[in-house]
Amino acid sequence: MRITVLAAAAVLMITGTPAVQASGGPAVPKIAWTACGAEHPGFECASVKVPLDYDDPRGATTTIALARKPATDKARRIGSLFLNPGGPGGSGVNFALGAGDTLSENLRGRFDIVGFDPRGIGRSDPLHCFSSEAELDAFFEGIPGFPYQASQERPYFERYRSLGPECRDDQKITRHMSTADVARDMDLLRRAVGDRKISYLGFSYGSFLGTTYANLFPDNIRALVIDGVLDPELWSSGRQIQSDRIATEEEFGEFLRTCDEAACAFGPQSGKRWDALLKSVRAKPIQLGDETFTYDAVIGAAVGAMYSPSDWPATAELFDQLSDAAAGTLSAAAEPDYPNGFDAYNGNVCADIEFPRAFEAYRATARYAAAGSEFGPYWWWGNAACADWPTNPDRYTGPWRTRTSAPVLVVGNHFDGVTDFRGAQAANRQLVGSRLLAYAGWGHTAYGVSRCATEHTNAYLLEGTLPPVGTVCPANPNPFLPTAAAAEPLFKPARR
Numbered sequence: 001m002r003i004t005v006l007a008a009a010a011v012l013m014i015t016g017t018p019a020v021q022a023s024g025g026p027a028v029p030k031i032a033w034t035a036c037g038a039e040h041p042g043f044e045c046a047s048v049k050v051p052l053d054y055d056d057p058r059g060a061t062t063t064i065a066l067a068r069k070p071a072t073d074k075a076r077r078i079g080s081l082f083l084n085p086g087g088p089g090g091s092g093v094n095f096a097l098g099a100g101d102t103l104s105e106n107l108r109g110r111f112d113i114v115g116f117d118p119r120g121i122g123r124s125d126p127l128h129c130f131s132s133e134a135e136l137d138a139f140f141e142g143i144p145g146f147p148y149q150a151s152q153e154r155p156y157f158e159r160y161r162s163l164g165p166e167c168r169d170d171q172k173i174t175r176h177m178s179t180a181d182v183a184r185d186m187d188l189l190r191r192a193v194g195d196r197k198i199s200y201l202g203f204s205y206g207s208f209l210g211t212t213y214a215n216l217f218p219d220n221i222r223a224l225v226i227d228g229v230l231d232p233e234l235w236s237s238g239r240q241i242q243s244d245r246i247a248t249e250e251e252f253g254e255f256l257r258t259c260d261e262a263a264c265a266f267g268p269q270s271g272k273r274w275d276a277l278l279k280s281v282r283a284k285p286i287q288l289g290d291e292t293f294t295y296d297a298v299i300g301a302a303v304g305a306m307y308s309p310s311d312w313p314a315t316a317e318l319f320d321q322l323s324d325a326a327a328g329t330l331s332a333a334a335e336p337d338y339p340n341g342f343d344a345y346n347g348n349v350c351a352d353i354e355f356p357r358a359f360e361a362y363r364a365t366a367r368y369a370a371a372g373s374e375f376g377p378y379w380w381w382g383n384a385a386c387a388d389w390p391t392n393p394d395r396y397t398g399p400w401r402t403r404t405s406a407p408v409l410v411v412g413n414h415f416d417g418v419t420d421f422r423g424a425q426a427a428n429r430q431l432v433g434s435r436l437l438a439y440a441g442w443g444h445t446a447y448g449v450s451r452c453a454t455e456h457t458n459a460y461l462l463e464g465t466l467p468p469v470g471t472v473c474p475a476n477p478n479p480f481l482p483t484a485a486a487a488e489p490l491f492k493p494a495r496r
Contacts, residue, residue, distance in 0.1 A: 026050065026057035028191045036067060040097050044068050047123070048192065050185050052176050054394065062173055064185055065123035066116045067093040069100035072109030079195040079222070081111040081461065082186060084118070084206030086228070088179070088348035089341040091115075091122035102448075103201075106458055111199065116189060118182040118209075120173045121344040127174055129167040129346075133338040145296035146381040148282065153366070157359045157384045163346060164388035177344075178351040178392035183213040187220060197222035197405065199461060203445045204228040204419060208235055211427060212396050214404050221404040223461050227411040227453075228419045228445035231426035236397045238353045241365060243420050244379035245372025251306045251417030252375070254442050259316050262480030266316035266323070273323050278374065280326040288325050298322065299378050306417035307444040309479035316480070346385040351392035355383050362387070375417075403432035409460045409467075411437045411446050411453060414475075418444040435466040441475035450476065 029048035036045040045068075049061040071077040081103070085095035096115025103113050117124040130136040139159070147153040168174045186209070190198045199222050202210040207226035214224055234240045256274060260267045266274075280286065282295045298319075305315035356362060362384055369376030408431045412424025421438070428436040439446035439453045446453035452473035459465040477483040 026054065026188060028188060031066070031192050033068065036097065040067075042069060043097055043100060044070065045093070048189075050119075050188055052172060054181065054184050060172065062119050062125045062176070063123075064116055064119060064189070065093050066114060066189070067096045067100075068115070069096065069104050069113040071112050072104060076108075076110050077112070078110045078462070079112070079199055080114045080190075080193045081107065081199045081201060082189070083113065083115045084200075084202040084209050085115075086204030086206050087121070087341070087345060088118070088205045089121055089344035090205070091117050093117050093122060106454070107462060110462060112193070114189075114193065116186075118348070119185060120177040120347050121340065125173050126340040127167060127171060127177065127343045127347040128338070128340055129163055129343045130338070136338065136342065144294065145300050146378050147366070148295050148299075148377065153363055154359060156381060157362055157387070160382065160384035161387040163385045164350070167343060167347060168389070174347055174351075176351075176392065176394070177347045178395040179209055179212050179348065180216065180394055180396035181392070182209055182348075183216050183396075186213060187217050190220065195222070198224065200224045201447070201457075201461070202226050203447070205230065207419065207423075207427070208232055210408075211400065211431070214408055214431060215398075215400055215402045216396060218402045218404045221406045221408070223406060223409070223464060224404070225409045225411065225447075225457055225461065226427065227447050227457070228416060229410055229412050229424040229427045230419050231423040232400045232430070233398065233426065234423070236352060236395075238355050238383075241369050241376065241380050243423060245369045245376035247420035247422075248303055248306055248375035248379070248417035249373030250420065251415040251442055252302060254415045255302075255305070255312055255315075258442075258478045258480055259312070262478050264313065264316045264480040265320040270316070270319075274319070277319060277323050277326060281322070286322050286326050288321055293322055296378070299374060303375055303378055303417070306442075308449075309442045309476070312479040346389070349383070350386035350389035352395050353383075353386065354391050355386040357387050359387075400430045401432065402430075404434075406464065407431075407466060408434040409437060409457065410434050411439070411457065413439045413441060413443060413446055415442040416444050435469070437467050438472040439475070440472050442479065446473070 029050065031046050031048055033044035033046045036043040047063050047065045050064050051057045052060040052062045083092050083095055085092060092115035096113055100113040119125065120127040130139065143156050143159050144152055147156045197220050200210055207229040210224055210226040211232045214221060234242060256270045259270045281293060281298050286293045301315060301318060305311045366377050366380055369380040410424050410428045412421045414421050424436060428434050437453060437456055439450045441450060443449060447457050448454055450473045456467040
């Protein structure tokens with residue numbers, strides 16, 4: 001899953017009533033903002049009704065939850081800045097509540113910072129495939145995080161394929177969770193807050209939402225930033241594995257290189273130790289204290305660390321302990337309630353993308369993924385949830401090449417193991433007149449990580465000033481060195 005790791009709680013109050021509108025299109029909702037609660041001082045929350053199906057704009061509705069940090073410089077207020085933290089399945093409400101103060105300060109208080117939970121996610125009529133968190137946990141019992149032995153493949157596939165009918169059962173939102181519908185919601189919200197054109201900042205999967213919006217509403221752009229960019233042609237066609245099979249390996253190679261350079265806990269010769277660790281844990285799980293680590297868990301830990309280089313020192317220490325435990329030289333948080341990130345991820349991805357139906361096709365692609373790197377199968381197998389799940393007829397699959405009313409700022413990291421730099425380059429080619437801003441460092445997304453990238457993004461959002469063509473922001477210090485502490489991210493990177 002690629003979901004946000006930034007978490008915050010919100011109290012949502014009052015449902016807006018649609019405003020009367022003369023045309024046959026959807027009514028623009030009237031937002032009734034109220035205080036989010038004492039735990040979120042200075043923030044306002046609301047929920048509004050939008051069309052469930054934009055082919056029937058005056059028919060059934062669904063609820064969208066929002067949160068905002070109002071502009072503090074009201075005299076020079078520009079408008080609203082809409083956010084998406086990633087996923088699909090990430091909560092824009094939580095993101096706004098957690099990052100809104102910092103974003104507002106970065107942008108001189110001139111924007112209302114607005115996050116919304118996309119339809120089917122979080123507090124917006126959430127899709128639920130399970131009756132409880134216990135039932136969700138039971139779903140994962142007896143299967144690995146991804147299959148890494150041939151005998152695991154068929155059981156894993158059948159378990160994940162079973163999600164389709166379960167999630168579709170009696171839940172209308174399931175048939176209307178495409179990214180195109182989320183983009184239509186966002187344009188309706190733009191009108192509801194009174195903005196003539198949109199200002200938007202989207203991370204990871206939020207780049208796909210931003211690109212979809214840009215192609216559906218090219219004349220409605222004031223400033224649109226996509227950071228940690230998916231190639232929309234790959235993502236929408238189900239060919240993202242072409243990137244995933246090598247992208248994580250490329251960044252992980254930098255993890256190993258910088259580890260050795262800084263004499264980290266997993267060095268020296270961390271590459272050889274990694275290979276030995278994988279060989280050992282594939283043959284037999286490793287016991288570390290009270291925890292048992294299987295091969296898929298070790299791979300998952302490596303992938304997770306690629307989101308944020310600030311996690312690399314701790315991950316290197318974990319790998320060092322696991323290696324010692326495997327060699328016999330070492331003697332070593334529950335989620336509240338039932339967050340629907342897993343359900344929502346599949347609800348959106350399966351609505352957008354036509355994946356294969358047959359087990360043989362998944363197995364064949366898994367071989368292709370594994371030939372790219374040991375991380376490829378990790379990214380691929382979860383798509384089996386879509387094997388018995390029809391796509392949304394209102395999804396958008398291109399064309400992706402459009403000219404927007406204002407140029408889009410495309411931000412990409414040279415070493416991003418989640419949405420690789422090639423995705424940013426592709427989006428830059430596709431969005432006519434867009435500008436590519438590169439960060440020469442590591443991790444997933446650059447805003448709040450690279451001071452240079454952050455300042456260029458702020459200047460663009462505030463003034464429309466683009467960085468010079470060919471701008472490459474320098475890498476932060478080696479993540480394993482003490483000086484890297486100054487490069488702690490302002491925000492936790494979004495997960496795809």
